[in-house]
Amino acid sequence: MKPFAYERPVDVSSAVTTVAGRPEASFLAGGTNLVDLMKMEVLTPELLVDVRHLVSRRIETLPGGGLRIGAGVSNNELAADRRIRRRYPVLSQALLAGASYQLRNLATVGGNFLQRTRCPYFRDVTMPCNKREPGTGCAARDGHQRDLAVLGASDSCVATHPSDMAVAMAALDAVVHTVGPAGERSIQVNELYRSPADGPERDTVLERGELITAVELPASPVAATSRYRKVRDRASYAFALVSVAAALEVRDGSVTEVRLALGGVAHKPWRAATAERALLGRPATEANFRAAAEAELAAAQALAGNAFKVPLARNTVVSMLRTLTEEA
Ligand SMILES: Cc1cc2nc3c(=O)[nH]c(=O)nc-3n(C[C@H](O)[C@H](O)[C@H](O)COP(=O)(O)OP(=O)(O)OC[C@H]3O[C@@H](n4cnc5c(N)ncnc54)[C@H](O)[C@@H]3O)c2cc1C
Numbered sequence: 001m002k003p004f005a006y007e008r009p010v011d012v013s014s015a016v017t018t019v020a021g022r023p024e025a026s027f028l029a030g031g032t033n034l035v036d037l038m039k040m041e042v043l044t045p046e047l048l049v050d051v052r053h054l055v056s057r058r059i060e061t062l063p064g065g066g067l068r069i070g071a072g073v074s075n076n077e078l079a080a081d082r083r084i085r086r087r088y089p090v091l092s093q094a095l096l097a098g099a100s101y102q103l104r105n106l107a108t109v110g111g112n113f114l115q116r117t118r119c120p121y122f123r124d125v126t127m128p129c130n131k132r133e134p135g136t137g138c139a140a141r142d143g144h145q146r147d148l149a150v151l152g153a154s155d156s157c158v159a160t161h162p163s164d165m166a167v168a169m170a171a172l173d174a175v176v177h178t179v180g181p182a183g184e185r186s187i188q189v190n191e192l193y194r195s196p197a198d199g200p201e202r203d204t205v206l207e208r209g210e211l212i213t214a215v216e217l218p219a220s221p222v223a224a225t226s227r228y229r230k231v232r233d234r235a236s237y238a239f240a241l242v243s244v245a246a247a248l249e250v251r252d253g254s255v256t257e258v259r260l261a262l263g264g265v266a267h268k269p270w271r272a273a274t275a276e277r278a279l280l281g282r283p284a285t286e287a288n289f290r291a292a293a294e295a296e297l298a299a300a301q302a303l304a305g306n307a308f309k310v311p312l313a314r315n316t317v318v319s320m321l322r323t324l325t326e327e328a
Pocket residue numbers: 026027028029030031032033034035036051055071075097098099100103106107108109110111112113114115162163164165210211212213237238239240
């Protein structure tokens with residue numbers, strides 16, 4: 001690992017100023033992704049600015065019934081919180097489907113959103129990769145394709161976003177709060193991630209030095225009937241081939257509310273808005289679930305090695321909606 005300096009600033013504004021002013025500086029939270037990438041020399045920051053003690057580790061109930069989650073809350077603390085388990089079970093299940101107990105104790109909410117892709121060519125500095133080194137090409141297109149994206153990819157990058165938590169957050173319409181050099185702002189999780197067509201080296205719309213301080217979950221009665229399902233190559237310690245976060249309300253046999261997001265299929269958590277529109281007001285039948293999933297996946301562009309993801313995503317959506325209907 002290359003030598004680096006370490007700083008523990010006293011407040012948020014000095015952390016933001018330091019990272020904004022120094023291109024070789026990086027925020028450090030739990031370090032479970034960043035330090036891995038430093039060991040492989042995929043990332044080589046010269047200065048780590050520790051922010052874990054600066055951002056809140058509290059989960060607060062908001063006046064309207066939503067929750068505000070500090071960016072420093074660990075993945076395990078969030079998954080175990082009684083309010084999350086009862087009112088947003090999809091989020092607790094998504095967190096528990098990720099990594100290991102020990103890693104989730106260190107990993108933070110802020111770091112989880114910003115973890116980098118697990119594309120093997122991104123993590124191998126001997127291979128061309130537009131995300132790691134712009135303009136060098138994409139080794140994945142003609143390489144190992146099993147984990148690649150089928151929705152929203154570009155010629156320059158076909159990688160997927162690895163976070164389980166972010167898929168649940170996308171389905172729940174969560175909003176990320178930040179402090180950056182230009183002040184504070186709020187960003188819908190569904191607008192946090194950039195398209196790989198616009199330069200795959202930048203994953204998100206965040207500016208250099210912009211710190212995630214918290215994330216808010218709006219009050220959502222339908223979220224109490226929600227679930228997360230992750231399909232992967234082995235039962236634990238593996239990233240999603242396909243995952244589905246869903247919440248459903250059925251009245252008199254028809255869908256009155258639905259939230260649907262997919263993981264493992266795109267460069268970002270994929271909010272399945274087309275499928276949601278196709279379902280709303282329709283009878284909650286298997287045929288309609290299938291038609292909605294197919295409408296969402298109509299734009300899919302698969303490669304030979306990841307074409308299985310399209311029927312897998314469709315079937316997982318159908319099975320999940322069937323389960324939620326039976327439970328309702
Ligand atoms: C073996 C292994 C298995 C895993 N399996 C899964 C899995 O199945 N599913 C899954 O979702 N994840 C999985 N993970 C990834 C894990 O969830 C992430 O590593 C973790 O969530 C990152 O959080 P962190 O606090 O450690 O971030 P760090 O590693 O400290 O930081 C990650 C990035 O976020 C930036 N950052 C951190 N905090 C902030 C902030 N507040 N504001 C702005 N920028 C910030 C850092 O600069 C860095 O770029 C796995 C990881 C490992 C090592």
